[in-house]
Amino acid sequence: MNITTIKEKYGALSLPVKASLWYTVCNVINKGLALLSTPIFTRIMTEEQYGTFSVFQSWYSILIIFTSLNVFLSGYQKGLILYKNDIRRFTSAQLGLTTTITVFAFALYILNVPFWTKVFDLPPVLMCAMFIELLLMPALELWSAQQRFDYKYKKFVALTMAMSVVSILVGVIAVVTASYKVEARVFSDVGIKAIFSGIVFVLIFITGKCFCSKEYWKYSIAFNLPLIPHYLSNYILNQSDRVMIGRMVGNSQAAYYSVAYTISTVMVLITNAINSSLTPYIYKSIASDEKGKIKKATRPLVILVAGLCVVTMAFAPEVIRVFAGKKYMDAIYVIPPVAASVFFIFLYSLFSTIEYYYQKTGFIAIATCVCAVLNLVLNYFGIKMYGYYAAGYTTLICYVCLAFFHYIFYKKALKEVGNEENMYDVKLIVSLSAIVIAIMIIMALTYSQTWIRYGLLIAIVCVSIIFKNKILEAISALRK
Numbered sequence: 001m002n003i004t005t006i007k008e009k010y011g012a013l014s015l016p017v018k019a020s021l022w023y024t025v026c027n028v029i030n031k032g033l034a035l036l037s038t039p040i041f042t043r044i045m046t047e048e049q050y051g052t053f054s055v056f057q058s059w060y061s062i063l064i065i066f067t068s069l070n071v072f073l074s075g076y077q078k079g080l081i082l083y084k085n086d087i088r089r090f091t092s093a094q095l096g097l098t099t100t101i102t103v104f105a106f107a108l109y110i111l112n113v114p115f116w117t118k119v120f121d122l123p124p125v126l127m128c129a130m131f132i133e134l135l136l137m138p139a140l141e142l143w144s145a146q147q148r149f150d151y152k153y154k155k156f157v158a159l160t161m162a163m164s165v166v167s168i169l170v171g172v173i174a175v176v177t178a179s180y181k182v183e184a185r186v187f188s189d190v191g192i193k194a195i196f197s198g199i200v201f202v203l204i205f206i207t208g209k210c211f212c213s214k215e216y217w218k219y220s221i222a223f224n225l226p227l228i229p230h231y232l233s234n235y236i237l238n239q240s241d242r243v244m245i246g247r248m249v250g251n252s253q254a255a256y257y258s259v260a261y262t263i264s265t266v267m268v269l270i271t272n273a274i275n276s277s278l279t280p281y282i283y284k285s286i287a288s289d290e291k292g293k294i295k296k297a298t299r300p301l302v303i304l305v306a307g308l309c310v311v312t313m314a315f316a317p318e319v320i321r322v323f324a325g326k327k328y329m330d331a332i333y334v335i336p337p338v339a340a341s342v343f344f345i346f347l348y349s350l351f352s353t354i355e356y357y358y359q360k361t362g363f364i365a366i367a368t369c370v371c372a373v374l375n376l377v378l379n380y381f382g383i384k385m386y387g388y389y390a391a392g393y394t395t396l397i398c399y400v401c402l403a404f405f406h407y408i409f410y411k412k413a414l415k416e417v418g419n420e421e422n423m424y425d426v427k428l429i430v431s432l433s434a435i436v437i438a439i440m441i442i443m444a445l446t447y448s449q450t451w452i453r454y455g456l457l458i459a460i461v462c463v464s465i466i467f468k469n470k471i472l473e474a475i476s477a478l479r480k
Contacts, residue, residue, distance in 0.1 A: 019151040023273040026157045030164040037168045041185065044175050049182045052122070056186055059120055060130055065231045067105050067134045068098040072141035074356035075223035077279055080149050081287050083216070091142055092208020093216035095201070098138040100212075106131045125183065129190045136194050139201035149280040159196065167192040223359060230365040233372035237398060241391040244379045253388040260334035260392070263319055267308055267342040274301055275349050282353050282423075294423045298350060302425070305346045306432045312339040313443040314457050332447055336440040337392035343436050344399040350424060351406035355413050363409035371402045396440075400433075 041050060064070070071094045083090040109116050109131070113124055120127060147156040171188040178184035205211070245257050278301065285293045312319075316335035348367075355363050375398045382390030407426075414421070439456070446452040 015151045019148070019153045019277045022153040022157050023148065023276050026153075026160055026273075030160060033164055033168055037172065040172055041175060044172075045181050045185070049185075052126075052182045053185050055120075056122060056126055056130065059122065060133060062232075062235065063105070063130070064134055064137070065228060065235075067102040068138045068141075069101070069220065069224040070227065070231060071098060071220045071224055072138060072145045073224075074279065074353070075220060075227075075361075076142060076145050077149055077283055078223070078357055078359070079216075079219060080146065080280075081283055082219075087146070088208040089210040089213065090208075090216050091146065092204050092210040093213040094142055094220060095139055095204050095208075096211035096213075097217050097220055099135060102131065102135045105134075126186055129186050132194055133190045136197040136201050139204055140193075140197035142204065143200045148276050151277065151280070163192060163196045223361060226361045226365050228365075230361075230368040233365075233368040236372040237368070237375055237395075237402075241375075241379060241395060244376075244383055245388045245391055248380075248383050249387055256331040257334055257388045257391055260316075260320070260331035261338055263312075263316075263335060267305075267312055267339065268345065270308065271305055271342060271346045271349070274305070275346075275353075279353050279356075283357055286354075286357055286423075291419075291421065291423055295425050299425050299428060302346075302350075302429060302432060306343055306436050309339045309343045309436055310439050310460070312342075313440060314453060316443070317447055333389055333444055334392040336444045337396040340436050340440045341396045341399040343433070344396070344403040347429060347433070348399065348403040348406040351403070351410035354410050354423060355406070358413045358417055360409065360413040360416070363413065364406070367402055367405035367409060370405065371398045374398055374401065403433075 041053075045053070076091075076094060079090055079094075080087060109127060116127070117124060122130075144156055144160070147153070167189055170192055171185055174184040174188040175181050210216075241257065241261070245253050278298070281297060282294055285291060285297075313336045316332045316339075317329065320329055320332050320335075352364050355361070375394060378394035378397060379391055382394050414423075442456060443453065446456075
């Protein structure tokens with residue numbers, strides 16, 4: 001295939017597909033740069049210093065849920081449809097809301113600094129830097145969400161790539177040259193983000209000319225406040241495994257699990273990028289009463305994600321050997337269930353997108369909270385009886401349950417708005433779910449038998465070639 005043919009095929013792609021492609025590439029490169037820079041920082045900084053920076057990042061991930069209500073996620077994209085004739089004022093009001101909450105939170109911190117220092121285990125100078133990031137980053141998130149909604153991927157890719165590269169370069173230089181390395185790492189990272197997001201922060205208020213709107217604030221609070229338990233529960237689902245393994249069976253086992261988990265969930269970068277462009281596509285299709293397009297567009301994406309998850313499982317031994325070394329080879333048996341989990345994460349995001357659109361956010365919170373509690377219980381007993389391997393399978397069980405719960409709530413949401421028609425190909429989803437789980441079991445049992453594993457891969461490739469026309473026909477739906 002020559003360059004001209006590639007250009008022609010790329011030019012024939014629809015705008016949503018091009019956007020999805022570039023968001024995926026951008027996301028993978030940004031995360032890849034962050035991953036590649038990690039060994040640099042871990043060698044320059046002591047374990048305690050790097051641990052403090054990790055604590056800083058963890059607290060930021062938690063606090064932004066409260067200070068921003070995550071208004072820049074699905075609630076904002078739905079608002080872009082509801083208030084399509086007043087987008088600038090709507091966006092400006094959203095930023096006004098996050099600014100007000102953040103300033104109020106900072107005031108609470110200032111009133112009792114010693115108390116909060118003990119709670120966060122971070123010195124006041126780092127907390128002040130965190131509040132600057134909490135104040136300004138929602139502006140960049142809102143701008144990014146609007147760019148994704150309109151499929152304006154060029155500016156988005158250019159800005160996020162530039163910010164990522166500059167942040168890492170400045171961070172390395174700062175940490176190498178400074179005596180106070182934790183402060184250097186935090187201030188360099190926050191400083192670069194503050195410059196980029198600060199410019200967007202000012203522009204949003206200048207163009208929107210609206211800090212407070214009773215209607216827009218009421219909409220955002222009603223939409224996002226019930227989702228706070230969901231966001232926190234998601235954090236538990238993603239982070240509790242490693243914490244519990246470390247405390248129950250030791251940090252070395254936690255390290256094995258972390259390596260396997262990180263490799264398996266690299267797929268999440270791709271699924272997140274797909275969702276970023278797919279969500280506005282779904283919203284616009286529903287708003288224009290073209291729901292039939294959703295089923296055609298999502299079929300090839302479900303197949304793609306399932307295939308990538310299978311590939312991750314299939315090459316687990318080789319990937320572990322290359323990225324972590326022989327001493328981590330025992331971790332290969334965690335990859336199959338965690339890789340399968342990624343498929344079900346993608347499925348639940350499909351169903352929850354419809355719940356978000358129809359503002360049934362209470363359903364979302366219930367599903368995630370139940371699965372978070374289930375994850376903690378299963379981990380406690382599973383890890384105690386079977387060691388860290390169990391955490392991979394408890395993760396899979398919880399995400400299967402989460403996908404199932406969201407399917408039930410998705411159907412309930414459709415019924416409440418008088419729509420009984422499935423927007424997704426449920427038969428395909430169920431079939432692929434069974435196939436992914438079956439291959440997961442086979443892979444876990446055949447890692448010691450390389451010829452069986454490769455034989456299965458060859459069989460999958462042969463089937464793909466035989467049914468090539470049908471697969472291409474499904475993929476072509478995205479071009480219409």
